Amino acid sequence: MAEPALSIRGLTKVYGNGFEALKGIDLDVSQGDFFALLGPNGAGKSTTLGIVCSLVQKTAGQVKIFGIDIDRDFAKAKYHLGVVPQEFNFSQFEKVEDIILTQAGYYGMPMKEAKPRCERLLKDLGLWDKRNGAARMLSGGMKRRLMIARALIHRPRLLILDEPTAGVDIELRRSMWEYMRRINEEEGTSIILTTHYLEEAESLCRNIAIINRGEIIKNTSMRGLLTELDTETFLLDLAEPLDAAPQVEGFEVERVDAHQLALSVRKGTDLNDAFQQLTRQGVRVLSMRNRANRLEELFVSMTSPPDAVSGIDSATSTPAKETAS
Amino acid sequence: MNTRQLLISLWTMVVKEVRRFVRIWPQTLVPPSITMTMYFIIFGNLIGSRVGEMHGISYMSYIVPGLIMMSVITNSYSNVASSFFSNKFQRSVEEMMVSPMPNWVILAGFVIGGAARGLGVGLIVTVVSLFFTHLDLHHPFLTLMVVVMTALLFSIGGFINALLAKKFDDISIIPIFVLTPLTYLGGVFYSIDLLPEFWQKVTMVNPILYMVNAFRYGILGISDIPVSGALIAIAAFIVVFWCLALWMLNRGKGIRS
Structure with missing residues (x-):
């Protein structure tokens, strides 16, 4: 049986101020999966993904990427990983093409291999005309696509998308969905997606985990989850x-x-x-x-405080309405 | 990573760093050249002509090595401090952290980039100084060795500063309140023989004194202190600072939560 793209066991994170962000979570993401990791703000999604891609230090637990334990050989595991973070994290003053080619260089990719790959990604993501412009001149949606191109330059087998369509207009969001579906289905790239657009998760993902207050409260197939509604x-x-x-x-x-x-x-x-x-x-x-999409209703009922679970009250449904497209 | 991949990643780091300071050359290469030209005109030409000779050498020639070294020190330091802190501030340091590049490559990339700027500015200042005086290179290899080692040392220092910095102010405190006074008091403008005995002894704890004098020895053939000791001291500082910076980077100090 193939190793999972991502395997997490007993992952714990306690920050310096004593806040326990993760309380020993277990999670498996199969190879080739399109997986949604959902949860309210502060639930532990970004901490989990931060640990997986080495931006956050774990307190305890084990993380394996395609069977490679990050404590044993993180460098090897990182070759399989592409990360699109929530916030822009590139030099705003660099040229678009330079940002991607520099990232290729960080992975030890020779320029003669990186250049054509970069050209293809920029064309696929509609950024080819902007390749010589400074990144700060791009629109918000273009900056998101730049980060996707950068994350894919070294052909990762596992792509982490942390709210990749935040602040992106509907038309562009749907074209990005198509692109993500394509790399998942045609290239077999496993994808982990976090998003506040639950319609996005429902439309794209086959499996889902919901995290709340540092614990996985649901880990099942999307279809299975929706039948619970x-x-x-x-x-x-x-x-x-x-x-x-x-x-x-x-x-x-x-x-x-x-x-x-x-x-x-x-x-x-x-x-x-x-x-x-x-x-x-x-x-x-x-x-x-x-009123809201089906997943959104479930999500709100699962992650609301116990005293608000009796129904989807107006207070809890308001933010859901705002995020529904 | 295999050796070829390591070299590609290191080269990428260095090219990125050099591209950065070349892209903003009006901020990085021009100001130090203008400042040093002012020093040459005011201290060398106008005041220096009244000072006379120092150790049998014209005052203008005497201060040139110190001023070159001052440019190398401040530019190496500030290049890495501001570049790495900008990477932290813009979060583009995450690009490196998620990659398989070992931490020593990241450190080496920034340090070589910083040293490149320090040496580049040092070269510009040297060329400017030739408009004011004639320089005989007494010990070319020693000169090169001292200036390269000094540039590397202060680049590492800048890196440590940037790792610890939490805001932009934090990367200007050390250059303003530590480096500049130590450089001015490190024998750039005078021989320590001119100081009272007590202050001569105090000056001996200033590490920049050793670098300035070793460099001056390489160019002019004169020094206030034994050059071999200076070389050993610089090398020892490089090793200690390198290990400290790498240890901090491995611990994720200032960059990982």
Whole structure:
């Protein structure tokens, strides 16, 4: 059986101030997988990935990259690793092409091999025309693509994408998804993705782990996770304004504003029943849509503090709405 | 990494560092040349003509080696300090940390880059000095050895400073409050024979005195102190500083949480 692309056992991180960021997590990412590592801010995602790519020192535990223990031969393990961090981490004053070729040099890649590879990546990522410009002149989306090109220059077998599409417009985000799918499917690159766009994780990833307060609280397939969802919330746009939410037996209805209702529907419930009840009360529905994507609802319910789990209250669903596209 | 890959990564580091200071040449190469020209004009020509000779050599010729060495020291130090700290500040140091490059290659890359700037500026200052005086190179090999070793030593010092620095102010404290006074008091402008006995002894603990005098010996053939001792001291400092910098880098001091 092939070694996992990434294997983590008992990974612990305690920072100097005593904060325990990771509480002995275990995680496996198979070769060729497109894996989502999700969690709220401060949950331990970046600490985990930071340890994997040597930016953070672990307190205890074992990390193996394609079977190579980072404590034994980190240099060898690093050859298999490409990292796209959350924040821009290149010299803003360097030329685009120089940033990528310099990174190739750090991996000991000869220039005659690095140049054509760099050209291909820049063309694939739509940066070829910008190759001679200083990196600071690029737009936010271009800077993200530059970091992807840089991470791929040495042909890593495992690519870590830490919020790669943050601040990127929808059109560009979707073209980046296509590119990531392509390198995963055609080149067999294993990918670990962290993102706040849960639609992104749902669309791209086959497996998922959710981390919260330094612990893995879920580690399963994306399909398996989504089947656990037993409630969906729909937003109903109304023809006439309402002063109060109507009573709909068997459903939970919340008045969002005068022209909108939120209807929570449990798995297996007949939606027609809700519409019939609304029609009887003279409520006309013009259109409906999901309040948030399905994964987002699950995520919020899993990572909310215990006293907020009874339902997806308005306070916890607000940020989810903001991040949904 | 195999030897070829190590050499490629080291070359990449050095090229990146040299490209940086060449790209911003108006900030890195021109100002020291102008400052030293001012020293030559004011201290060498105007004041020096009234000072007369020192150890039988014109005052202008006497101060040239010290001024060259001063340029080498400050530029080697500040190049690495500002370059590495900028890498920390912009987080581009992570590019190196995630790569398989060993830490000694990272350190060597910055140190060679810093020494390259120090020696480059030293060469420019030497050429400028030739407009003001004539220099006989008494011991070319020794001169080269001392200046290269000094550039390397202060480049390593700059690296340690940048590792420890948390803000930009921290990389200017040592050059302003330590290097400049030690350089001025290290016999650049005078022979320590002119000092009272007590201050002569105090001056002997200044490491820059040894570098300036060894370099002056290489160019002019005169020195206030034994040159062999100076060479051993510089070499010993290089070894100690190199080991300290590498140890700090391996521990992730200032760059890993």
